[in-house]
Amino acid sequence: MIGFVILAIIALGGGIGVIVARQPVHSALFLIMNILALAIFYILLSAEFLAAAQVIVYAGAIMVLFLFVVTLLTAGKDDREPKENLAGQRLTAGILAVLVGGGLAVVGVLYPSRAIGLGLPHNFGNLRGMGVTLWGPDFIYLAAVALMLLTAAVGVLVLNRPRRQVKPAPRLEERES
Amino acid sequence: MIVLQVVLLIIKIVLLIAILMGGFAYTMLLERRLLGFFQLRLGPNRVGPGGLLQPVADGLKMVLKEDLMPAGADPFVYRLAPVIALFTALCVDAVIPFGAPIHVFGLTVNLDIANPSIGLLIAFAFSSLGVYGLVLGGWASQNKYSLLGGIRASAQIISYELAMGLSVMGVLMMTGTANLEGIVLYQKHHGWLFFPQIIAFIIYFITAVAETNRTPFDLPEAESELVAGYHTEYSGMRFASYYIAEYINMITVSGIAVTLFFGGWLGPWLPPIIWFFIKVAIFLFIFIWIRATLPRFRYDRLMNFGWKVLLPAALIYFLGTAAFVSGLI
Numbered sequence: 413m414i415g416f417v418i419l420a421i422i423a424l425g426g427g428i429g430v431i432v433a434r435q436p437v438h439s440a441l442f443l444i445m446n447i448l449a450l451a452i453f454y455i456l457l458s459a460e461f462l463a464a465a466q467v468i469v470y471a472g473a474i475m476v477l478f479l480f481v482v483t484l485l486t487a488g489k490d491d492r493e494p495k496e497n498l499a500g501q502r503l504t505a506g507i508l509a510v511l512v513g514g515g516l517a518v519v520g521v522l523y524p525s526r527a528i529g530l531g532l533p534h535n536f537g538n539l540r541g542m543g544v545t546l547w548g549p550d551f552i553y554l555a556a557v558a559l560m561l562l563t564a565a566v567g568v569l570v571l572n573r574p575r576r577q578v579k580p581a582p583r584l585e586e587r588e589s
Numbered sequence: 590m591i592v593l594q595v596v597l598l599i600i601k602i603v604l605l606i607a608i609l610m611g612g613f614a615y616t617m618l619l620e621r622r623l624l625g626f627f628q629l630r631l632g633p634n635r636v637g638p639g640g641l642l643q644p645v646a647d648g649l650k651m652v653l654k655e656d657l658m659p660a661g662a663d664p665f666v667y668r669l670a671p672v673i674a675l676f677t678a679l680c681v682d683a684v685i686p687f688g689a690p691i692h693v694f695g696l697t698v699n700l701d702i703a704n705p706s707i708g709l710l711i712a713f714a715f716s717s718l719g720v721y722g723l724v725l726g727g728w729a730s731q732n733k734y735s736l737l738g739g740i741r742a743s744a745q746i747i748s749y750e751l752a753m754g755l756s757v758m759g760v761l762m763m764t765g766t767a768n769l770e771g772i773v774l775y776q777k778h779h780g781w782l783f784f785p786q787i788i789a790f791i792i793y794f795i796t797a798v799a800e801t802n803r804t805p806f807d808l809p810e811a812e813s814e815l816v817a818g819y820h821t822e823y824s825g826m827r828f829a830s831y832y833i834a835e836y837i838n839m840i841t842v843s844g845i846a847v848t849l850f851f852g853g854w855l856g857p858w859l860p861p862i863i864w865f866f867i868k869v870a871i872f873l874f875i876f877i878w879i880r881a882t883l884p885r886f887r888y889d890r891l892m893n894f895g896w897k898v899l900l901p902a903a904l905i906y907f908l909g910t911a912a913f914v915s916g917l918i
Contacts (some may be wrong), residue, residue, distance in 0.1 A: 437666065437728055444721070464710035468754075472717025473747060475725065480743045483728040483736060539707055539767060
């Protein structure tokens with residue numbers, strides 16, 4: 413329980429920090445802090461594979477790409493508070509957030525057994541459990557997601573191909589020889 | 590009993606860090622002397638017999654150097670970055686088994702800090718965090734050379750991490766476990782995995798050189814273009830942290846290669862831990878040999894090689910291993 417509270421504070425602090433920090437690199441660091449806290453949550457649920465995957469995929473790959481772009485674009489930029497273009501968006505967002513949070517709390521109190529999961533499935537989130545889930549009954553979803561991601565990747569390549577056929581510049585290898 | 594286990598754990602952690610620090614110091618000395626011999630000179634041999642006390646002198650010099658920070662730097666991130674680099678480098682070694690479990694005073698002591706069932710994935714998770722030290726250090730220095738070094742580091746390490754992950758998949762499929770001790774014990778009965786997985790090993794080793802930013806993949810700190818890359822602005826112990834992290838990463842990837850492909854601590858006659866250190870030392874020598882022999886990659890070739898050669902090759906070998914393990918061929 414103590415561990416849960418400490419981790420929850422770290423995770424929430426990370427989440428709030430992402431929004432509050434003015435420097436994009438600091439926001440990215442707070443997001444990494446949040447991701448790592450979630451990974452330790454998975455370990456507390458003895459879902460060790462999910463924890464390792466969380467760190468390798470999100471912290472180790474996606475956030476590095478984020479940082480790559482952020483460091484490339486924001487080096488030496490002014491990091492003061494930007495002028496707000498949409499008046500009152502903070503107020504609206506705040507009211508909506510409070511409403512959603514309050515709604516969730518009410519549902520959680522009224523239907524405790526449904527809102528809070530009762531126990532975890534066998535082998536939850538470890539290597540064997542994940543393998544059985546992904547390659548057993550849920551294989552069709554895995555294939556569907558894989559197909560969708562492949563389509564997205566091919567789509568990016570198609571959208572970014574040069575419009576007109578320009579005569580290609582001689583390749584570096586050829587120029588050398 | 591629990592108190593005893595905690596004390597044992599702390600002793601093991603302190604010992605591991607001490608071994609790694611000592612390993613770093615003498616790998617560096619070995620590298621400087623060997624590079625000297627490769628270039629027909631002697632290398633540092635003045636401090637102590639045969640230069641053996643050179644690391645002490647270097648350490649003293651690093652501690653006494655002034656710790657500088659550029660005026661425009663981001664103070665918190667600037668101080669955090671070398672810590673991340675060193676911390677992640679040390680953490681990976683916690684799951685590597687250095688030898689067979691030993692029995693002292695009726696206790697069974699595993700020669701690793703932790704032995705999780707997914708040890709290999711934990712090692713990869715920590716090593717994938719190491720790149721933050723480089724990127725953040727380069728960014729926080731507010732220096733264009735540092736920034737270029739940091740950006741190069743992130744692009745290079747992300748590109749080569751994919752091929753590295755695929756290259757060890759074959760080992761996982763053949764042994765059926767991600768536990769590093771289990772992988773070593775499998776090789777006790779079936780022989781070194783190097784023989785069935787030779788292509789995977791070659792890909793692993795190339796990507797390991799790239800992940801540790803060693804020549805010929807040292808583009809993030811290419812001194813002829815970027816002064817010193819991401820650690821240009823660092824001095825004193827912060828600079829030393831980066832340096833230590835690089836050498837400890839070298840020891841770590843060698844240790845993982847030995848564990849996965851060369852039977853870990855297994856070997857006749859000598860005690861297991863000695864075998865482990867001998868195998869790692871051979872790898873370290875190869876690292877130094879490569880540095881003395883090969884010139885640096887050009888950037889476009891680095892990217893082409895990673896994405897168009899290593900990744901497809903690793904993928905094909907991975908699929909071939911899968912077909913073999915499942916009995917298709």
